Amino acid sequence: MTDKKERRGGDDGSASPSRCHRRGCDEPATFEVLERYQEETGHGPVEATAVLCREHTDDESPSNLDAAYDGYVFRVVPLPTTDGTDPT
Numbered sequence: 001m002t003d004k005k006e007r008r009g010g011d012d013g014s015a016s017p018s019r020c021h022r023r024g025c026d027e028p029a030t031f032e033v034l035e036r037y038q039e040e041t042g043h044g045p046v047e048a049t050a051v052l053c054r055e056h057t058d059d060e061s062p063s064n065l066d067a068a069y070d071g072y073v074f075r076v077v078p079l080p081t082t083d084g085t086d087p088t
Helices: 054-058
Strands: 031-038 045-052 073-078
Touching (some): 045 054
Antiparallel strands (some): 031 045
């Protein structure tokens, strides 16, 4: 996944499409992956998010199950497209 509190590109109001978060990948992002888990120190939840292309989204899976709690979340959500097509 990504660093804590990573935010997806394009949230700054720019019209440019988001690119895949994976290093070395310049494909357009088509999904947002979110994992919310308990911080190792027990001081609260952490959210890790990344926008990824279809190929890299296929590689994602929950990575912090040992820190799962009642509010644990692992979610993959299609990003809205600018051309009106369905990314799925």
